[in-house]
Structures are given as C-alpha cells and as structure tokens.
Amino acid sequence: MTSMTAHPRLTEAKDHLEALVAFDTVSRNPNRPLIDHMAAHLEALGADITILPDETGKKANLVARFGPADKPGLVLSGHTDVVPVDGEAWTSDPFSLEEREGKLYGRGTCDMKGFAACVMATASDLAQTDLERPVYLCFSHDEEVGCLGAPAIAEHLKAQPVLPEFAIIGEPSMMKLVTGQKGKIAMRATVTGSGGHSSFAPQHVNAIEYAGRAISMIQERGTRFCEEGPFDRDFTVGHATMLTTMVEGGVATNITPDLCAFTFELRSIAQVDAEAEMQALITQVQETLLPAMKAISAEADIRFERIFSYPAMGDATNDRAFQRYRPILPEWGGKVSYGSEGGVFEIQGGIPSIIVGPGSIEQAHLPDEFIEISQLEACLHFLDEVTGMLSRASTDMAAQ
Missing domain, CATH: 3.30.70.360 (Alpha-Beta Plaits)
Incomplete structure (x- = not known):
C-alpha cells in the first residue's frame, strides 16, 4: 500500500497496522499472540519489556520502557482488544487491512490499533533518542469489556522506582485534546x-x-x-x-x-x-x-x-505535568462520555491523564470500521513532538 505523505514512517505505521489487524483480538479471544508480536518488535529496539499475564495466561498486558527508570516520565497507553464483528455486514474481511480512497478498513483500525501502530513505528525514534525522561508504552487486554487489564498496569507503574508523571491515552479523538471521560x-x-x-x-x-x-x-x-x-x-x-x-x-x-x-x-x-x-x-x-x-x-x-x-477521568489541566506537556498538545476537543483507561491510571495509578488519539469515535464498533490515513500521519507527527520534548537535547536547550 502506498500513499503520498511527508512523514517518513507512515508506510511503516501502515505495515504495523496491517499486522495488528490480522490478530483476531475480539475480547472473548486470547490477545497473547499480539502482545508477543509487539513485545518482540519493541525488545529488538532495546526497550525494557514487562509482560503482565492474566490468571489464564492467555491474555496479557505489555509495558515497554524506553529511557531511564529513575526519572518521572510519560505513559502512552492503548488497548489491544476489539469488539466483535458478529452479525455485521462488512464490505471486506474485518481482519485483513484494506485501503480505499485514503482510508484503512478493518476491525480495530480506529479503536485503537491505529494508535498502537503509530507507537510501534515511533519506537525506532525513541530507541535512537537520548531520552531525558522515560516513555512507557502500555498496551492492555479487555478494555472493551470493562477495563479489566489496565489496573494491573497501573499497579505495575506504581511499583516503579519513580512514578510516571503523565499519561496520554490514545483513544480516537481526531487528534484533539480530551480532558475528561465519564x-x-x-x-x-x-x-x-x-x-x-x-x-x-x-x-x-x-x-x-x-x-x-x-x-x-x-x-x-x-x-x-x-x-x-x-x-x-x-x-x-x-x-x-x-x-x-x-x-x-x-x-x-x-x-x-x-x-x-x-x-x-x-x-x-x-x-x-x-x-x-x-x-x-x-x-x-x-x-x-x-x-x-x-x-x-x-x-x-x-x-x-x-x-x-x-472510574471517571478528571480534568488534569491544572496539574504541573499537564503544563509541562501543554506546548505540544493539540487543540482542545472537550470531554467524552465514552469509556477509557484514563480514569484507571488517574485513580488507581495516581497518574494524571488525557486522551489524544487518531480516528473518530463515530467509526468505532461499526461494520467497515476505518481510520483515515491522514489521522495516522497526524498521530506520527504528534509522537515526533513527544519524542523531541523528552529528549536530553531538548531539555538542555530549554535550560539555556
């Protein structure tokens, strides 16, 4: 698949998305094969990998860290499960990525494997950057049936030498800043x-x-x-x-x-x-x-x-960590009534959270679910900004 774009990692992100969509991670199914796939990619780039299995061992969360463990860092969070396709009339195979007229179709493209694919593509840059602060890439199981996996991630992060200071949840928000969730x-x-x-x-x-x-x-x-x-x-x-x-x-x-x-x-x-x-x-x-x-x-x-x-995710705009990241955050898009794991990170993990992610929630859970390629590109540019802000070179320049 090809597309005219200025971002050098878009093709890589699309390839990652194609691989992720091919895993049938409807919540009733195991997600461990997908988690192992993501872990292998990130570990090969030098990430510190932690896999948190559930009691069955068939499902798991992934926590991958780039950068030092002794500084307060940033969480990029997403879920790996998707909703069923039973009874839905799809034009194409829901578990095979298909590109049509600037859109990528498949179950989970929008909610929220598109974000995961962008993170996987950006991981190469994270690995090559001298990070002043760590980035925790967190991917959970069973969000769609009640945020069942996220609490284990929150507890794991609380046990780290230094608690992450901020979390960005990559739920579809059309790459706008969302500051509250019910x-x-x-x-x-x-x-x-x-x-x-x-x-x-x-x-x-x-x-x-x-x-x-x-x-x-x-x-x-x-x-x-x-x-x-x-x-x-x-x-x-x-x-x-x-x-x-x-x-x-x-x-x-x-x-x-x-x-x-x-x-x-x-x-x-x-x-x-x-x-x-x-x-x-x-x-x-x-x-x-x-x-x-x-x-x-x-x-x-x-x-x-x-x-x-x-739990609900409160408004983190008055938090000191929010103010640190505010210069790179996109325009404000309000608050949302759909659920996310932001409240879990905030309440159980003590990590103030926001939502910023590619795609529209209006496409989530529908037959012929899709994400616009332009949204993937916007997400990649945003993650570039995140990487730059956390780099040691950027911190040194800001201190001058």
Missing part, C-alpha cells in the same frame, strides 16, 4: 419472586412487576441527574446518567413470573461519587420493595451483581 458502573439485578397460575396472582410475588418498580427508581435517579446535576458542560451530555439497558423475565401469558433479571448502568462525571450513588440506589430498592415481597414469600429476594466498573 466513569461507568454496570450492574445486573435479579428479582426472585414466587410463581404459579396467574389466576392466583394476588398470592404470588410477581418478579417482573417488582423489577419494574426498581427500574422506575433507576429512572427517577437518572431524571434527577438531568435536572439537578452536578453539571460539567464540557461533556456532550453534561451530567451523570443512570438507565436500564436490558430486561428478561416471564415464561407464559398465564403464569405469574417468579424470576426477572435486568441490567443497568451509571455513567458518572468526576464530580459524582459513583460508588455512593450506586449503593444508595441498591439500599432504596431493597428497603422499599423487599418487605412487601417477603410478606408473601420468604424466598423472595432482590440481588445485585456488579458486571464491571471503571
């Missing part, structure tokens, strides 16, 4: 009632009806967030949201349902105590509904199970 708690509730012939309904605990009452409480909280805040107008949806997303229950029109399950979520901004809000909702549901249910059947119950959660 957190999420995803929950499943199971309502156990008592069933029987529906003609005896008053003697039963209708699990669907009690689930409906609980869902109404969720809706009321969502409405309160919308009307009362707290608000952060930099988000496209400038407040927390809480809503029910799936409901399942009942077996026949003449049977009182004895079981109903539903899932719901809370997406929070940094000003909201998400854990406290979720616990308050659970307490309200149980204290309001359980007494009447158990008065009919002692076995009636409402159980809550956390599916996954990740």
Whole structure:
C-alpha cells in the first residue's frame, strides 16, 4: 500500500497496522499472540519489556520502557482488544487491512490499533533518542469489556522506582485534546419472586412487576441527574446518567413470573461519587420493595451483581505535568462520555491523564470500521513532538 505523505514512517505505521489487524483480538479471544508480536518488535529496539499475564495466561498486558527508570516520565497507553464483528455486514474481511480512497478498513483500525501502530513505528525514534525522561508504552487486554487489564498496569507503574508523571491515552479523538471521560458502573439485578397460575396472582410475588418498580427508581435517579446535576458542560451530555439497558423475565401469558433479571448502568462525571450513588440506589430498592415481597414469600429476594466498573477521568489541566506537556498538545476537543483507561491510571495509578488519539469515535464498533490515513500521519507527527520534548537535547536547550 502506498500513499503520498511527508512523514517518513507512515508506510511503516501502515505495515504495523496491517499486522495488528490480522490478530483476531475480539475480547472473548486470547490477545497473547499480539502482545508477543509487539513485545518482540519493541525488545529488538532495546526497550525494557514487562509482560503482565492474566490468571489464564492467555491474555496479557505489555509495558515497554524506553529511557531511564529513575526519572518521572510519560505513559502512552492503548488497548489491544476489539469488539466483535458478529452479525455485521462488512464490505471486506474485518481482519485483513484494506485501503480505499485514503482510508484503512478493518476491525480495530480506529479503536485503537491505529494508535498502537503509530507507537510501534515511533519506537525506532525513541530507541535512537537520548531520552531525558522515560516513555512507557502500555498496551492492555479487555478494555472493551470493562477495563479489566489496565489496573494491573497501573499497579505495575506504581511499583516503579519513580512514578510516571503523565499519561496520554490514545483513544480516537481526531487528534484533539480530551480532558475528561465519564466513569461507568454496570450492574445486573435479579428479582426472585414466587410463581404459579396467574389466576392466583394476588398470592404470588410477581418478579417482573417488582423489577419494574426498581427500574422506575433507576429512572427517577437518572431524571434527577438531568435536572439537578452536578453539571460539567464540557461533556456532550453534561451530567451523570443512570438507565436500564436490558430486561428478561416471564415464561407464559398465564403464569405469574417468579424470576426477572435486568441490567443497568451509571455513567458518572468526576464530580459524582459513583460508588455512593450506586449503593444508595441498591439500599432504596431493597428497603422499599423487599418487605412487601417477603410478606408473601420468604424466598423472595432482590440481588445485585456488579458486571464491571471503571472510574471517571478528571480534568488534569491544572496539574504541573499537564503544563509541562501543554506546548505540544493539540487543540482542545472537550470531554467524552465514552469509556477509557484514563480514569484507571488517574485513580488507581495516581497518574494524571488525557486522551489524544487518531480516528473518530463515530467509526468505532461499526461494520467497515476505518481510520483515515491522514489521522495516522497526524498521530506520527504528534509522537515526533513527544519524542523531541523528552529528549536530553531538548531539555538542555530549554535550560539555556
């Protein structure tokens, strides 16, 4: 594949992207082959490599460091898993990169193997630069199903001789600066009632009806967030949201349902105590509904199970490290409601974070997912700026 461009590493980045897309790293599958592929490339360039496997050994995180370990450095972070292609109508093979009219098509091109490919291409320059501060290249597993891999990376970085001072998350932002990201708690509730012939309904605990009452409480909280805040107008949806997303229950029109399950979520901004809000909702549901249910059947119950959660990423613009990197950061693009690992690095790792990455979130998770080649080039230029800022020569010049 060829393209007219001024950047000398664009062809290399496209080649890396072609290799990365060919790994089917849908979250249900192992990502270890891709991690080993990336690790081999970076290790050959001289990076210090750490692989953090999960308990199965089939999935892993990668941390590769260029530069000294005894200085506060920069994290470049991305995830390696992608969403499924099941049931989607693709024009081309989703796991084979295809170039058409200035765009590169394939699952993960935008979210977010395009960023990973640019980092891999830039690694050659990192290896050849006399770095004053280290760069940590961090790539995780299972971001798409709840940021499951990132906490291990955050804990690993906390254990380093010197904690990195700043993190750039390469989620698709059209190479604009994003300074906030919502957190999420995803929950499943199971309502156990008592069933029987529906003609005896008053003697039963209708699990669907009690689930409906609980869902109404969720809706009321969502409405309160919308009307009362707290608000952060930099988000496209400038407040927390809480809503029910799936409901399942009942077996026949003449049977009182004895079981109903539903899932719901809370997406929070940094000003909201998400854990406290979720616990308050659970307490309200149980204290309001359980007494009447158990008065009919002692076995009636409402159980809550956390599916996954990740924290919101706060605004790091007042942090000293942000001010250090501000001269090379692109124009501001607001705050986003989609999830990222930025909140994990900030809250669990103590590393202030921002989002800057190639591609548009509007292309993520769709059939015929693509990234514009011009976005890869913009990312490469940005990473050039990062490399230059961290070089010893740049630091010496700034001190003169």
